[in-house]
Amino acid sequence: MKPEALAKTGEPRPGEPTSREEGARKPTKRRDAMVLSVLPLYVFTFLFVIGPLVYMLVLSFLRRAEVWGVTLEFTFENYANILKPVYLKTFLESLKLACLTTLLVALFGYPFGYFMARQNAAWKRRIMVLLMIPFWTSSLVRLYGWIIIFRANGVLDGLLMALNITNAPLKVLYTYAAVVVGMVYALVPFMIFAVYSSAEKLDWQLVEAARDLGATPFQAFWTVSFKLTLPGLLSGIVLTFIPSMGLFFIADILGGNKVVLVGNLIQEQLMKARNWPFAAALSVVLLTLTSIMIALYRKISGVKDLEGLV
Amino acid sequence: MRKKARFPGIYLGIILALMYVPILLVIIYSFNESRINSVWSGFSLRWYRDLFRDKDMLEALINSLVLATVSSLSAAVIGTLAAVGMPRVKLRGKSVVEYISTLPIMIPEIILGMVFLVYFSLIRLPFGMITLTVAHTSFCIPYIYMLVKARLVGIDKSYAEAAKDLGANEWNVFWDITLPLILPAIASGVLLSFAMSLDDVVISVFVTGVNTNTLPIRIYTQLKTGVTPKVNALSTLMFAATLLIIMLSTWFGRKTTLSVKRRNT
Amino acid sequence: MKKTAIAVLVLFLFASLLAGCAKKEAQPQLNLFTWEGMFPQEVLEAFTKETGIVINYSNFDFNETMLAKLEAAKGRDYDLVIADDYIIETVISRGLAQKLDKSKISNFGNINPIYQGQFYDPKDEYTVPYGAGVQTIVYNDDAVDIDIKGYADLWDPSLADTLGIIANHRVINGMALKVLGESYNTEDLDTIRRAGQKLLELAPNIRIIKDDNLQDDLLSGEIDVAVMYTSQVTMAKLANPDLRVVFPTEGIGFGIMANFIPSNAPNPDAAHKFIDFILRPEISAQCFEWLGYYCTNKAADDLIADEYKDFLTLPEDFTGDMEMIRSVSADAEEVHTEVWTEFKAACGQS
Numbered sequence: 001m002k003p004e005a006l007a008k009t010g011e012p013r014p015g016e017p018t019s020r021e022e023g024a025r026k027p028t029k030r031r032d033a034m035v036l037s038v039l040p041l042y043v044f045t046f047l048f049v050i051g052p053l054v055y056m057l058v059l060s061f062l063r064r065a066e067v068w069g070v071t072l073e074f075t076f077e078n079y080a081n082i083l084k085p086v087y088l089k090t091f092l093e094s095l096k097l098a099c100l101t102t103l104l105v106a107l108f109g110y111p112f113g114y115f116m117a118r119q120n121a122a123w124k125r126r127i128m129v130l131l132m133i134p135f136w137t138s139s140l141v142r143l144y145g146w147i148i149i150f151r152a153n154g155v156l157d158g159l160l161m162a163l164n165i166t167n168a169p170l171k172v173l174y175t176y177a178a179v180v181v182g183m184v185y186a187l188v189p190f191m192i193f194a195v196y197s198s199a200e201k202l203d204w205q206l207v208e209a210a211r212d213l214g215a216t217p218f219q220a221f222w223t224v225s226f227k228l229t230l231p232g233l234l235s236g237i238v239l240t241f242i243p244s245m246g247l248f249f250i251a252d253i254l255g256g257n258k259v260v261l262v263g264n265l266i267q268e269q270l271m272k273a274r275n276w277p278f279a280a281a282l283s284v285v286l287l288t289l290t291s292i293m294i295a296l297y298r299k300i301s302g303v304k305d306l307e308g309l310v
Numbered sequence: 311m312r313k314k315a316r317f318p319g320i321y322l323g324i325i326l327a328l329m330y331v332p333i334l335l336v337i338i339y340s341f342n343e344s345r346i347n348s349v350w351s352g353f354s355l356r357w358y359r360d361l362f363r364d365k366d367m368l369e370a371l372i373n374s375l376v377l378a379t380v381s382s383l384s385a386a387v388i389g390t391l392a393a394v395g396m397p398r399v400k401l402r403g404k405s406v407v408e409y410i411s412t413l414p415i416m417i418p419e420i421i422l423g424m425v426f427l428v429y430f431s432l433i434r435l436p437f438g439m440i441t442l443t444v445a446h447t448s449f450c451i452p453y454i455y456m457l458v459k460a461r462l463v464g465i466d467k468s469y470a471e472a473a474k475d476l477g478a479n480e481w482n483v484f485w486d487i488t489l490p491l492i493l494p495a496i497a498s499g500v501l502l503s504f505a506m507s508l509d510d511v512v513i514s515v516f517v518t519g520v521n522t523n524t525l526p527i528r529i530y531t532q533l534k535t536g537v538t539p540k541v542n543a544l545s546t547l548m549f550a551a552t553l554l555i556i557m558l559s560t561w562f563g564r565k566t567t568l569s570v571k572r573r574n575t
Numbered sequence: 576m577k578k579t580a581i582a583v584l585v586l587f588l589f590a591s592l593l594a595g596c597a598k599k600e601a602q603p604q605l606n607l608f609t610w611e612g613m614f615p616q617e618v619l620e621a622f623t624k625e626t627g628i629v630i631n632y633s634n635f636d637f638n639e640t641m642l643a644k645l646e647a648a649k650g651r652d653y654d655l656v657i658a659d660d661y662i663i664e665t666v667i668s669r670g671l672a673q674k675l676d677k678s679k680i681s682n683f684g685n686i687n688p689i690y691q692g693q694f695y696d697p698k699d700e701y702t703v704p705y706g707a708g709v710q711t712i713v714y715n716d717d718a719v720d721i722d723i724k725g726y727a728d729l730w731d732p733s734l735a736d737t738l739g740i741i742a743n744h745r746v747i748n749g750m751a752l753k754v755l756g757e758s759y760n761t762e763d764l765d766t767i768r769r770a771g772q773k774l775l776e777l778a779p780n781i782r783i784i785k786d787d788n789l790q791d792d793l794l795s796g797e798i799d800v801a802v803m804y805t806s807q808v809t810m811a812k813l814a815n816p817d818l819r820v821v822f823p824t825e826g827i828g829f830g831i832m833a834n835f836i837p838s839n840a841p842n843p844d845a846a847h848k849f850i851d852f853i854l855r856p857e858i859s860a861q862c863f864e865w866l867g868y869y870c871t872n873k874a875a876d877d878l879i880a881d882e883y884k885d886f887l888t889l890p891e892d893f894t895g896d897m898e899m900i901r902s903v904s905a906d907a908e909e910v911h912t913e914v915w916t917e918f919k920a921a922c923g924q925s
Contacts, residue, residue: 034480037395038404040388044451045411048444051433052425053413059425066905068642068665086917093920112325115318127322128498133552134329135505137336137545138529140537144347145332148339152797155335173797174783176923185332189505190453193498197461200494235460239453246418256783257742258923260916267420271637272744273912275905276424283421290416291409346791346814363616366632424643431647515640520606520652521631528611531634535612535806535866536788 060280070277078281087265087282091289094262097251098244101183105240109188110233113195114225117202124200131189143182143253150178150254174256182250187243191236198232199225238294245290262286333549340542347539357543367528367544374508374525377439381446382503388447389454390496393462394488412452422449423516430517438519445517446510450503454496461495603628605845608641609657610634613705614853615865622852628845638662645671650838655846657705660831661902664695672701672835679847682854685874689889690831694901702833703850706868708805709889710746710828712821713812718799725824726750729800730777739783739798744915745900746828747784748774750802753825759900764910771914778921793818809867809886820886827897832868863887 060078062070081087116127134142149155150173160166172178202225210220248263257264262282269279339347343354361367396408414422423445430441469491473483511526518527529541603626611634619630635641638658642665645653650671658666666672677683680703690704714723720733729738729750740747749759751770761767782798783789789803790811801811811818836846853862859875863883870876870887879887903911 034395034398035401037391037484038399038401041392041411041451041455042407044388044447045407048429048448049410049414052422052429053410053417055429056417056421056425064905067902068669069646084913086913086920089920090916108325111318111321115322118318119322124494127326128501129556130326131329132501132505133549133556134333135502136508136552137333137549138526138541139509140526140529141336141541141545142332144339144542145335147347148335149332151795185329189502193502194457194460197457197495197498198463201461201491231460231463235456239456242416246416252742252785253787255923256739257785257919258781258783260919260923263418263420264919265916266418268744268912268915270420270424271639273908274639275909275912279421279424283418286418287413287416344814345810346794347788349791349795427643427647437644437648437652511636515634515636516644518633520633523633527634531611531636532787535610536790536810538612 056280056283059277060284062277064275064277068274075277078278079285081278082281082285090260090262090265091285093260094245095289097179097183097259097261098241100180101187101244102237102241104180104184105187105191106233106237108184109191109236109240110195110229112188113192113232113236114199114229116192116196117199118204128193128196131192135189139186139249140253142185143250146178146182146185146254147173173254174258176255176259179251179255179259182254183244183247186247186250187240190239190243191233194236194239195229195232198235199229202228234298237297241293242290245286333545336542337546337549340539340546342539342542345538347537347542357539358547360538360540361543361547364540366523367525370523370525370528371544371548373439373522377442377446377524378504378507381443381450381507382500384443384447385450385454385503386496386500389451389499390458390492392451393455393458394484394492396459397462412455414448415452419449419510419512423513426513427516436519437517438522441517441519442514442522442524445513446507449510449513450507453502453506454499457495457499457502458492461492603845604631604654604842605629605849606631606633606652606654606840606842607657607849608633608635608644608653608655610636613657613866614862618853618858618861618865621858622849625852626845626848628842628848630849642666642671645837648837651841653837654840654842655834655836655849657832657834660693660695660833660899663702663833663835664902666835667696667701671838673838673840673843674700675703675836675850676843676847679844680851680854682851682874685854685856685859685872687871687873687876690871693831694899696833702835703854704831704833704871705853706863706866707829707831707871708868710802710823711805711808712800712802712823713793713808714800714819714821715793715796715815716817716819718796723800723819723821725754725821727754727825729780729802730754731780734780734800736780736782737799738777738780739785739789739792739801739803740781741789741803742784742786744911746802747918748911748914749828749900750774751777753823753828756825759828759898760903762904762907764906767907767910767914771910771917774914774918775921778918778924781922784919784922790814805869805886806867809883812886813882828900829897830899831871 059070061074061076063073063075063077065071082091116124119127147154152169152171152173154173156172157166157169160170161168206224206228207220210224211217215223245261246263248261248267251257251259251261251264266279266282266286269275269282339350340357341353341355342350343356344351392411396404401407426441426445430437430444435441435444469487470483473487478486509526511524511530514524515527515531518524525544529537532538605628607630609632611632619632623629633653635644639662641656641658642662645656645666646669656666663672683703686704690707691699696702712723712726712729718737721728721731723729745759748767748770751773752759752761752766755766755770755773757763757766757770783792786804788807789801790807792798793801793803793811794814801807803811808820812820834850836843840846852858854872856872856874856878859870859872860878860880863870863872863875864879864887867887869889870879876888902908
């Protein structure tokens with residue numbers, strides 16, 4: 001048996017009856033029980049997500065009032081406003097940073113999640129907890145940690161100069177690089193957890209079998225493991241890409257506010273310019289953009305199993 | 311068996327170590343005498359003294375912990391049930407509901423907080439723990455849902471089918487077969503959501519009430535006077551407490567597994 | 576077994592949640608709503624000890640958040656708010672503040688008249704000031720070659736990549752407006768755009784734009800020149816007395832923070848008591864030494880310790896041309912934010 005064929009045993013073969021069809025064949029009683037299981041999500045979504053969402057959508061078509069709040073006057077002005085070069089550039093900048101962050105997070109996080117899944121049960125638990133502890137301290141405090149590292153003549157400069165790699169302070173703090181490091185640091189656990197939870201259920205015997213059949217370690221990984229952990233990688237990418245579009249705190253603190261992201265823009269429109277409708281319109285566009293990116297990614301990567309994953 | 315590669319262990323170790331570098335510096339600088347966060351001027355315990363004098367801080371900490379636990383667990387229940395049930399129910403527009411339920415993490419926090427504020431006051435939900443819990447649960451659900459869903463993809467359905475053939479009902483199948491299989495995903499989801507909730511300030515500041523300051527709200531609203539290293543001291547203590555709890559739980563965990571083993575033999 | 580334990584834990588948490596909601600009912604309350612760290616702990620404790628009133632200190636991050644919450648609560652929930660001048664103007668205009676009962680504030684006369692009768696409350700009916708900020712330039716003499724006298728000097732090419740400014744768009748755009756000889760509050764859109772052009776020339780000199788703890792960067796040598804909030808200037812000066820503080824020649828902008836009582840406050844009596852309490856000269860002096868903003872209590876000026884005096888009280892001969900930053904029209908505001916966004920992006924590119 002070829003590794004490719006082996007890999008397929010884990011996922012449903014084409015033409016295999018999907019669970020939906022199976023469900024239809026079952027007695028109705030069982031299906032009712034399943035409806036109960038999705039009920040909490042339905043209720044919660046209808047009560048607490050749709051309401052605010054509709055309000056945001058409506059808001060984006062209203063006009064700001066002179067002093068505070070909005071006037072009930074329908075307009076497309078807010079959306080037209082986004083087309084100004086300065087705001088378009090902000091969207092582009094955000095996209096760029098989000099893609100770069102997601103790429104780096106995948107590069108560092110994927111191997112981690114994958115290797116973590118290969119440890120024994122006790123170590124898995126330990127690593128998971130060890131990984132999470134830093135994230136239970138306030139993110140502001142963690143950013144201060146990075147400031148101590150990056151500042152002129154700080155920990156990083158000291159280290160590099162002691163090793164004779166550089167001989168003058170690098171001034172990394174308040175640069176684009178510092179922002180990227182901060183973003184990757186903040187988001188890497190999402191990727192790790194997503195990859196881990198899908199790699200953890202992987203049948204390692206398949207990899208062994210592929211190796212026994214003469215596949216190189218890389219071939220075995222690529223044809224078996226990688227394929228089977230793709231759903232995890234994909235949800236990891238989604239989970240990192242989404243927040244990286246909206247995070248503005250890191251750009252403020254590590255980037256000295258010089259990298260303007262959509263998140264910053266929305267925050268300023270809301271809290272400083274008091275232009276709620278414009279902030280709402282920006283959010284709607286951001287939301288649409290994120291959804292499109294995810295849909296595109298899903299299509300390109302061709303993972304059909306993940307139907308409905310966002 | 312092939313020789314066990316050493317590289318994975320080293321990689322895991324390096325990345326984990328890097329994760330701790332900023333925290334380590336925060337711990338060191340919590341003993342810094344200077345009020346300036348990034349310049350070392352001498353050893354001092356003044357920030358710890360400050361912290362212990364601040365009774366409200368403890369209250370905020372308790373609020374935060376309760377909030378994070380309740381919202382991450384509520385989200386775990388709602389998200390897990392839905393992730394398991396969704397593929398099997400036949401409801402019109404379910405993919406739309408699914409999409410909408412994940413939107414809270416796609417909307418920038420600040421606008422979400424703002425619209426929550428208006429919406430909650432519209433439906434007359436009293437501001438306080440209840441509104442905080444609802445808001446936090448809303449952004450925790452998507453994490454749990456997505457992680458569990460990714461885990462469920464490709465899990466061998468034959469287990470469930472076999473159990474059903476042996477007469478197990480839907481509930482038994484879920485409780486005894488599906489749940490143990492997806493537990494790692496739920497656990498990661500809860501850990502992530504807990505951390506997200508514990509750190510959220512942007513949404514919280516909008517939906518909090520009179521008596522329900524959370525820790526991040528207290529930390530981030532020092533705009534007028536500047537954030538003091540008291541926060542470092544607090545983080546250090548929280549860090550120490552977490553470590554202690556984990557050590558205790560592994561110790562107790564080992565004891566119980568040992569006694570179980572003994573009983574079995 | 577494990578599952579049961581989890582179920583018990585969940586139940587316990589919900590129970591504690593309910594218990595948490597029910598506590599603290601018996602004693603009289605004061606719901607204070609302002610930024611974190613506005614009062615020294617001792618002052619709050621002394622007030623509770625003297626009056627038996629328990630203070631529930633809630634925080635907001637931005638003035639605008641406060642107003643949105645006040646609107647949602649329809650002026651209920653909170654008894655006493657401290658916020659910035661321009662937002663109080665809006666609060667009063669929307670009927671969300673109540674008039675003070677001055678008969679309950681015996682120390683009202685202690686307020687420094689310089690800070691009274693301002694645009695947001697011309698007849699002093701609603702507010703009692705609590706601290707004022709003055710925009711200054713602070714710089715490290717050793718690292719800077721030129722003598723900085725006003726905003727215009729910040730444009731000097733020798734200051735490349737050494738300048739840190741606060742992330743307040745009206746203050747920073749205002750700097751450029753002042754250099755052009757205009758008012759902070761100009762409604763002329765072309766003037767604001769011209770100021771924006773002027774600001775773009777400043778971009779190469781900017782190293783940081785941020786609100787929190789900017790003084791740290793000045794003290795650690797990350798930047799040499801800073802335009803920052805008054806409390807930050809105070810902290811920087813206390814840590815390094817050699818720093819130079821300049822009142823810009825172009826004119827001085829200042830802002831006032833003030834107390835007001837929301838229209839439907841549940842405990843207005845407690846709020847009046849608190850205002851009266853913090854207006855006592857000795858309490859006031861204690862507060863301002865802690866807060867680091869200019870003292871708005873004339874009677875407290877003499878009680879402020881010498882080491883703070885320089886930056887908490889205005890100089891005797893102070894005759895600066897003072898102007899306050901006020902809310903501008905929606906159109907002007909839109910141009911302000913546009914110009915500001917362009918400026919920040921330009922700083923990132925240089």
